[in-house]
Amino acid sequence: MRLGADHGVVAFAAAWAQALPRTNFVPGGTARRTQLLQAMTRQLLTALTGPVADPHAGFRVGVDLVHNAMSDPRVMAASMGVLRRRLLTDLQLTGPEPIARLIVLIEQFALGFTTTLRDRVRDAAESISRDEREAWRTHQQQLQRQVRHALLHDPLTGLPNRAALTAYLDIVIARKPSSRIGVCLLNIQRFSAINDTFGTTTADRLLQDTARRFRAVATDRDYYLAHLGGDTFALVVEDTTGPDDAVKAADMALRLLRHPRRIGGHDLSITAAAGIVERPTAAGSSGDLLRTAAMALTWTRRDNPATSWTLFEPAREARDVRRHQLTHALPDAVRRGELTLAYQPIIRLRDNTIVGMHATPRWRHRNLGAVPAGELLDLAERIGILAPLSVHLLHVACTRAATWQATPEPPILSIDCTTAQLRDTGILSTVTAALDTSGLPPNRLQLAVAQDALRDPSDAVAFTLDGLARNGIHIAVNNTGGPANLADSPISTVLLDPRLLNGVDVYLPTYASSTTTLAWLIEMFHDLARTVTATDVRSRDQLEALHDLGCDTARGDYLAHPMTPDAADQLFNPGNRPPSTSPAV
Amino acid sequence: MVLPEWVPDGVDITTPNAARVYDYALGGFHNFEVDRRFADEAERVWPGVLQLAHDNRAFLGRAVRWLAGRGIRQFLDIGSGIPTLGNVHEVVQCATADARVVYVDIDPVAVAHSRRILADNRYATAVQGDLRQPQDILGHLEVLDLIDFSEPVGVLMVAVLHFIDDADDPAGILQQFADAAAAGSHLAVSHAVPAVNAPAQENVRQLYQRTPTSLRIRTPAQVAGLLGGWQVLEPGLVPISDWHPDPEDADEPPQRSAVGGVARRSATG
Numbered sequence: 001m002r003l004g005a006d007h008g009v010v011a012f013a014a015a016w017a018q019a020l021p022r023t024n025f026v027p028g029g030t031a032r033r034t035q036l037l038q039a040m041t042r043q044l045l046t047a048l049t050g051p052v053a054d055p056h057a058g059f060r061v062g063v064d065l066v067h068n069a070m071s072d073p074r075v076m077a078a079s080m081g082v083l084r085r086r087l088l089t090d091l092q093l094t095g096p097e098p099i100a101r102l103i104v105l106i107e108q109f110a111l112g113f114t115t116t117l118r119d120r121v122r123d124a125a126e127s128i129s130r131d132e133r134e135a136w137r138t139h140q141q142q143l144q145r146q147v148r149h150a151l152l153h154d155p156l157t158g159l160p161n162r163a164a165l166t167a168y169l170d171i172v173i174a175r176k177p178s179s180r181i182g183v184c185l186l187n188i189q190r191f192s193a194i195n196d197t198f199g200t201t202t203a204d205r206l207l208q209d210t211a212r213r214f215r216a217v218a219t220d221r222d223y224y225l226a227h228l229g230g231d232t233f234a235l236v237v238e239d240t241t242g243p244d245d246a247v248k249a250a251d252m253a254l255r256l257l258r259h260p261r262r263i264g265g266h267d268l269s270i271t272a273a274a275g276i277v278e279r280p281t282a283a284g285s286s287g288d289l290l291r292t293a294a295m296a297l298t299w300t301r302r303d304n305p306a307t308s309w310t311l312f313e314p315a316r317e318a319r320d321v322r323r324h325q326l327t328h329a330l331p332d333a334v335r336r337g338e339l340t341l342a343y344q345p346i347i348r349l350r351d352n353t354i355v356g357m358h359a360t361p362r363w364r365h366r367n368l369g370a371v372p373a374g375e376l377l378d379l380a381e382r383i384g385i386l387a388p389l390s391v392h393l394l395h396v397a398c399t400r401a402a403t404w405q406a407t408p409e410p411p412i413l414s415i416d417c418t419t420a421q422l423r424d425t426g427i428l429s430t431v432t433a434a435l436d437t438s439g440l441p442p443n444r445l446q447l448a449v450a451q452d453a454l455r456d457p458s459d460a461v462a463f464t465l466d467g468l469a470r471n472g473i474h475i476a477v478n479n480t481g482g483p484a485n486l487a488d489s490p491i492s493t494v495l496l497d498p499r500l501l502n503g504v505d506v507y508l509p510t511y512a513s514s515t516t517t518l519a520w521l522i523e524m525f526h527d528l529a530r531t532v533t534a535t536d537v538r539s540r541d542q543l544e545a546l547h548d549l550g551c552d553t554a555r556g557d558y559l560a561h562p563m564t565p566d567a568a569d570q571l572f573n574p575g576n577r578p579p580s581t582s583p584a585v
Numbered sequence: 586m587v588l589p590e591w592v593p594d595g596v597d598i599t600t601p602n603a604a605r606v607y608d609y610a611l612g613g614f615h616n617f618e619v620d621r622r623f624a625d626e627a628e629r630v631w632p633g634v635l636q637l638a639h640d641n642r643a644f645l646g647r648a649v650r651w652l653a654g655r656g657i658r659q660f661l662d663i664g665s666g667i668p669t670l671g672n673v674h675e676v677v678q679c680a681t682a683d684a685r686v687v688y689v690d691i692d693p694v695a696v697a698h699s700r701r702i703l704a705d706n707r708y709a710t711a712v713q714g715d716l717r718q719p720q721d722i723l724g725h726l727e728v729l730d731l732i733d734f735s736e737p738v739g740v741l742m743v744a745v746l747h748f749i750d751d752a753d754d755p756a757g758i759l760q761q762f763a764d765a766a767a768a769g770s771h772l773a774v775s776h777a778v779p780a781v782n783a784p785a786q787e788n789v790r791q792l793y794q795r796t797p798t799s800l801r802i803r804t805p806a807q808v809a810g811l812l813g814g815w816q817v818l819e820p821g822l823v824p825i826s827d828w829h830p831d832p833e834d835a836d837e838p839p840q841r842s843a844v845g846g847v848a849r850r851s852a853t854g
Contacts, residue, residue, distance in 0.1 A: 069612060
């Protein structure tokens, strides 16, 4: 290459640089731009002066400009102008050959530039749309993580929530089917009172502090800790060897709470109650685990205020479930007339005469079948409807008994009366009102009270019993333990404990001793001038023994089964259909 | 799982984004119409403002070469935008093949694009991060994969600090980077300062108010005040076109709307 030519290259490149717009950023600044343009000019020089024409050199220069970030459309216009006007002059080339070659080079330059620019813009457009989708996807994944975290954690304490706990238990149950597992539910006692007294902020901080303390145990012992919202937390103990392991975990957590903490200027002392379930992992679902632990927690709070935890027992659960079902069904049962009275004849043994009818409530639950009278009255008392229910049943029974005619004497109506009812000061007027309304004479009503009525420390019960007796109503007492408190009482009849009859069977070795005891008791009650009634007589041996020992009256399935109201009516009004206006029960 | 019904706001192509506006200003194609309109409007209310993007990029290139010349082999480029033109990793890996570069940007599109460009590069990557959460960046697993904070690191914050509000404690943020960086680490920084044409600059500032990244103009003294844990090296915080200029660029018009400089982690910092 000639020295003069290189001088021309430098001069042309400078002019070229000068002509280019500065809209594109070129890394490396002026120095690099100059360097690039000089290199391109040299390629063009070779193409113009070489032994053969190289039109493709123009194409390559167009490509290089775009690749080096000089891609503004004005770059092409400016370049074509400067190439046409100055290239041959600056390189001192003359004659028709260079002119012809220059024309082709410029054509090829335009082609190279535009082709590359088109490709680059298309690639960029495709790439940014891919980037946008990619960014969108990344963002969605982040959101999903956030949402999942939010869905699975308590916002206040950051601990896994119920959903997370359930998922965790499901995994443990699936992975360790042959091991055992313990779940402890921990509930801060009287939390709502703290909330009300000190405000939500303090209560929230209390929960956070509690979470921190529990977390310390959980981390230390490798327990899984969850916050089920509000004031309830859960600890999961895996691979337990028995209930003790779960109890220990609960106990440790409960003890951690005892140290008071200072929150919002208050020294707060709290205690917690725990419900614990510990069992083989495969014994049931995560839902079962949580439900049974919650049930044990309920037992702690309801029944064991002194202790701080209760271990779940399946038998107790069954009782609880039945009681829950019955409790919910009872109010409706009364309304729908599912409750009836059954009447069991009381027989005078001396002459085999029916002298009375013992009325007991009957409830046939649609799923659970017959509910014993004792359980029914218990439930009614628990949900607070015992008093109205008893009054209702008393009215119904009295009304029916008043219609019973029999010679020589109409039967008395015997009905159970709980000690709780006797404590109600209104009982006397309630009973007399039932008698007045029905027209049943007082001496045809016998109230059977429990033994503890005679031992009740309050004077009210004794007062009530006296009042009832003064009105002519008979009082019978169940299973009295001894004569001492019987003597001064207005009790007219003693109902023998059915268990006394258990051994009365001629084929049993207990026959002699049982009959001796019975004889002794009957004689003693007779000495005290009380009538003796045997209840729940179930065999011929029992009946004969009672008869021989001088027991006055008896009832029991061996004598006569409890009967429906209609059957009872038939008994005392033979030939008469019960009147259509007769009570429904 | 069921996604919430609300629309996520991560990729918003209805509001201009600083990274994409810069890309357009530099002549790139990774931008949307809204970014181009924003840039054109900025250029209309303050003619010459897009040149600021060029000058910031040129400053970045010179600062990175200067730091590489000082032996820095790992770089954390925060607010990197869309690194299609004048990539840090190209500059530094040209000199040292295994030099490490991590790009950090808040814009997910910029990050996605950067990650794709860098997919085959073992020693460079891009992560999404917010400068206002320095610990998230410093503790990011992918950052820690490439950057060894027990060795000197070059932290690049070019044209990004002026998007940080005083309420977000920019000085505290820089201090946290100083605390995390080993002795011998450097910080390259550039920042918008009051322009001669103050009304025009105010117009652009107000334009930025409509974007997720509003702009704060600080005086050179205020910028220097942010660099507590860092000791500014010669020639100090100067107009970015004056910072170690290439002799060949002597004819370029000076850029006085932004200052830049390089600082070293104070021995006591």
